[in-house]
Amino acid sequence: MSYVIGIDSGGTHITATAYKDNIEIATATAGPGNIFLDPQQTIKNLIKVITEISEKLSSNTCTLILIGIAGLESADNPQPYLDKVKDYFKSLTENIIFTSDAKLALINGLEGKDGFLAIAGTGSIVYGRQKNKYLRAGGWGYLLDDIGSGYRISQEAVATALEKMDRGENSSLTPAILEYFKADNLKNVVSQYYKLNRTEIAAFSLKLAQEADRQNDEAIMIL
Incomplete structure (x- = not known):
């Protein structure tokens, strides 16, 4: 065989x-x-x-x-x-x-056939084909690009919550962030964040998607 x-x-x-x-x-x-x-x-x-x-x-x-x-x-x-x-x-x-x-x-x-594909996982890229020519947008890694990736989405969510904290405001995302990163406040989230690898951070985007499904405006805006 x-x-x-x-x-x-x-x-x-x-x-x-x-x-x-x-x-x-x-x-x-x-x-x-x-x-x-x-x-x-x-x-x-x-x-x-x-x-x-x-x-x-x-x-x-x-x-x-x-x-x-x-x-x-x-x-x-x-x-x-x-x-x-x-x-x-x-x-x-x-x-x-x-x-x-x-x-x-x-x-x-x-x-x-001709067409395009959008991948939004741990990283992200849009790839296309037209008349045997291949075209791409993004996919240059999490430090330079990957705008639609799980990692970037998670990063934006935590950054948004921290920015609001600096302004003396509360973020509706804070409870989900504290739960996922196993911290009792946002300052402790920062230390936890830097201990995790890229894949572990990216996985928080699933929690953010759940918040969006619950009509959380901040989550929807980030996504």
């Missing part, structure tokens, strides 16, 4: 799936996979998921591995890291293809 592997290597986690005749036959997951932010960890996690699937299907033949990697278009000289994956699995298959996670999602979603 022959099979192919498709991998979504995202900023929060990596998901790998093996298919035979478009039927899912095995899966594996690992930690973050943004090659721009942490290339060594990304390659380590990619090797982990591919190894796990290949061991599950050791009596079968892998004919293709297609990998969509977050941060691939922003990374500085990612080729040596990609070559490491190819070398590691050259006995499994010579057919390993790399692309950005956004482009992979775009191609899959449009099924060959």
